[in-house]
Amino acid sequence: MIKNYLKIAWRNLIKNRTFTIINVGGLALGMAVTLLIALWVEDELSHNSYFGNSDRIASVLANRTYNGYTDTNLTMARPLEFVLREQYSEYFDHIVMSKNWIPQYLEYDGKKISKTGNFMQNGAPDMLGLNMVSGEKDGLRDMNSIMLDESTAQVLFGAENPIGKTVEVNGEFGVTVSGVYADIPFNSSFYGMRFLMPLDRFIASREWARNIISDWGNHSFNLYVQIAKNTQMSEVSEKIKNIEKEQPSEAQFNPELFLFPMEDWHLRSQFKGGKQVGGRITYVWLFGIIGVFVLLLACINFMNLSTARSEKRSKEVGIRKSIGSHRTQLVKQFLGESFLVVVFAFVCAILIVQLSLDSFNDLAQKEIVFPWNESFFWAASVLFIFVTSLLAGSYPAMYLSSFKPIDVLKGSFKIGKQGATPRKVLVVFQFTVSVAFIIGTVIVAQQINHAKNRPSGYDKEGLVQLPVMSKEFLGKQDLLRDEFMASGAITEMSTSSSPTTGVWSTWGGFVWEGQPDDFQVDMAWTWVSPEYVESLNMDIVEGRDFSRTMATDSMTILINRTAMDYMGLSDPVGKHIWFPSEEGPQFKMKIIGVVEDIIAQSPYEPVKQSIYAYDRANNASFYNLRLNPAQGTAENLARIERVFKQHFPQLPFEYQFVDEEYGKKFASEERIGTLSGVFTTLAILISCLGLFGLTSFVAEQRTKEIGVRKVLGATVFNVWNMLSRGFLKLVVLACLIAVPIAYYIMDGWLEEFTYRIILKWWMFALAIFGAVLVTLVTISFQAIRAARANPIASLRTE
């Protein structure tokens, strides 16, 4: 029986090639999109699953309240570790304090490389369940040891056995390789951790770190724990909640400790006012929903084309019923047919996914591999095929099998209006989704452009930053500036304690004339050399720039335009700020000028009130170099490198282009924009494919009518108009439904941004215009063909 069904199904598919191609093609496209999204979602959800204990690993976070604002901090004070070890050890399998992502120069046998890694306590390899390639897992016991990941060991040692060899770190001390672990995979929070050294090694090498061993006020470390087997995250969280608050010096900040489970690190990492408020999980949901919708669109094509063609199948239904088929048998037969189509489509979809996976990975910044060998994937695929078959096939199956043989066998059976209403509803649904997608894409693109076009306040192009990574830089900035400029590579250079694209420190607690009572000060604070404004090409709004020649300038600051309003100073130049203390004002600094706001943080948020203070004490974290426009960039960089190598022959030459760094601020939104653009295009393509099929069906069904009309004098335009109007009405209706839905959703999305576009009518109009245009082109192709056919030929076929 099944063989018979499949045979009929197969012959039907072969006979109606256009419909088959539209059906299989549309479904394949839809399934491919859904598969890609499913792989993406799976990748997001399985982040950190590499770590075997991920369900019991957490980092300790604290909600601390400053100036009435509660912030969630990732960094902990050193003494917390001791308290946990001494009083709470029964709740933990591991307590690991860590200093994260420190770049270091590693040297072996003349080979020097810069790598980033963590300084962690010795439970770390076991907690993370690192897979050892060689050496011992408990490799952090000895203070002078280092564990390397496989690729770093490969680079440093080549074919040599690294175990027991000594690596020089920063030229400061030597450590012995105790173990080599497999590289940590891309989709995990510790990706890129190239080495592990004992935390004690870090503390021994830094004076400040030695001094804060009992300081509850200095939060410089991350704290990871693995909770004991018989405990719960929430339970342990509750137990440790008040530890920091019980310290007399900390009580004023009302700190509350809690565990942040590893499973939430990636997807639910946003905190607002001390509350967890989601994070990437929003996008996982968003894309998940898009995936389901795209599949639905493809299934709707299948339903519509199947029921539209029912006239052709009705005779078969009648005959089969009169020969003795039950309705259930017919339902099974039609479901079998859709199953067959879906299986075909799935095979094509897998092909499409395999072929497009590389570009998709590029687009989505992923390293997804097609899970050919995973039985779970194939099991899920079988389920996926069944669900899709049911989704696409059940309505046509119920509809087709409901025909009464007596009606269809009389030969007078015409489907006509029958079944047309559900078909229209489905088309409207399809286009509602598509138009909503278009509107969403237009608005995302507008918002990104809006933020990109926002004046950054300085000249990003031709600006290069050198990170200050080693103690050897200390005190050399003026010398280097002279030599760089003498080489002709740059026109100016400055140093700063934060990069131009970020705010690394904020400060409060100082006062100024006219400051309101109980004002809680919180301002971005950057130490800069006197040429900062000049090298960045910032604008001075009031007052003057720093000057090297005026000795008094060493106790001066510049503020930005936002700070003017923030501080309530209408005429700030000449005013002072100072830190009050019992011995009177300390560090009294004069405001000598106001500079234009520059976007250092999020381009979607207002610029933070900022102070640029004259750097007297070697606080440089970056050198900002203004390249000489008279030469090419490559030439400039070569000259800079030559000077750099003269002074630091042992350090690799590392630099970043500021405009690239600035561009990264848009990466996440741009990615969302591109992905939603791609999905929108595919959704429209699928919907149009269905519309194309329906139009050709209608044109075919009305061949005779068109013939008669043409004989009676109808023009091509008349016929085109007649065929198109019905569909166009549906699309316009879909637009009307889509607009408020899209408005509601996109308005919510824009809420996330302070600096955002205002939704304008033309954005919706543009989307509707696009949808109508695409629809018209799709319909017209068939409509005009039908309208131009020779009426004699079409009438003769009757």
Add this chain to the structure above:
Amino acid sequence: MLLQLKNIFKWVNSGGQRIFLLKDINLEVQEGEFISVMGPSGSGKSTLLNVIGMLDGFDEGEYTFLDEPVHSLKEKHRANLYKEYIGFVFQQYHLLDDLTVKENLEMPLLYKKFKGTERRAMVADMLDRFNIVGKKDLFPTQLSGGQQQLVGIARALISSPKLILADEPTGNLNSKQGEEIMELFKELNQEGVTIIQVTHSEKNASYGSRIINLLDGRMI
């Protein structure tokens, strides 16, 4: 007795008026009969045939088929009944265009869940008997009308029904083909199959053992 119709009425409502398609039909059919239903167009011949074949319902009266009260049976049970005992032959043949002659013959057997070997044997028998072995792999559109109707009859017969219902089986055929078909029916009837045919032609009616005349849904 094969079947019995008692006071069968069938009507449709159109514009507030009740139009009768069948009016008070009383009919007994014995096994082995060959009945011809005659009457002008619109007199209810096909409707009567469809009611007997259980493809169509009726509004009033009783219908007993092999002692089963058809009017009170459930849809599925009724389908089983006609699947078992009734074969249809249509004026337009109604073969499935996507299936070959052989596959068309096989289809009713599939619905009756015969085994593969049995099916093949029965199909081979039928092909032999109707002399169409050479045509078994052709599709219906590759056959002449007469040949198609032969296949149609073979398909109706393959599951050995007790009753064959034929709605103007020769309506689309030329006179020679029509004659052959009628001869075939006569043969089948002699072998014991009960046949009810609808026909316009006196000549075809004369092959039967009894003639029922209908006018405006009433037996006269």
